[in-house]
Amino acid sequence: MASEPKYPIREVSRLTGINPVTLRAWQRRYGLLKPARTDKGHRLYSEQDIALIRQILHWLEQGVSIGQVKGLLDNPAPVVDGSNWEQARSRLLESACRLNINRLESELLELASLYPAELLLRRVIEPWLVALGQLVRPDALLIEHSARALLTRTFYSLLTIRSGPRLALLRAGQLGELHSLLAQFELQGLECRSLDLGAADPAQLPLAADRLQVDGLVVLLGAGLGQGWFVQHQANWPSACFFVGELGLVYQQQGWLNRPFAVSVSEIARKYDATFGVVSN
Known part of the structure; x- marks a missing residue:
């Protein structure tokens, strides 16, 4: 018996870690999800839908491309672990080396949406x-700097969330601005807004x-902190x-860091059930 659709898309995003833009793309482009609709047209997901999303995540983690997942859901088969990720990295590196900025931007946007x-x-x-x-x-x-500049511009353009918990980010130690941007992008994936404070003085x-x-x-956390x-x-x-940050492991081992910590x-959000993992409907 099918379970009753009752979860709005933002609640599903909170439960699964998949942002609404990606959930919609999985439905529209690949037919992977078929949520119900309210009278006003809003998507409602069931427990079965959420279980299906977690199956999709399982295959993605194995390195299966999103376009191949549908067939594997019906007929599971062994896959070459990480193959899709390796191909994606190779395509980005090739575009960067060719200084093909338009193609690199399209590839980054495609990956971010899926x-x-x-x-x-x-x-x-x-x-x-x-x-x-x-x-x-x-x-x-030249290749590295141009690719990083494009990544920065592209990911900044994707920071469009306007609701949800708001987190401030502060860089400590030797850490570049791009680290803040990637953290902001990851927070948006958790349905969180962010405010970049740069390398402000904690005092x-x-x-x-x-x-x-x-x-x-x-x-x-960056390098150089004592x-x-x-x-x-x-x-x-x-x-x-x-x-x-990964260097937090070192600072913890030294006995200097005694606050909630994780590599990402x-x-x-998973380890501490942090406040910023809670999304308003």
């Missing part, structure tokens, strides 16, 4: 950025607490404060 932000960042964008930095050729810097946060009007603070920095700013952090913002 795949969850967390998967896209971990499996495609971050490894691609590493590959750009490892190019050994006379024009390597000034209490002075602006009433004016910022945010639901929490995400601190992006014990003194953590001790100095211990009293500056708001109650809803989360630390993010998505992991923070």
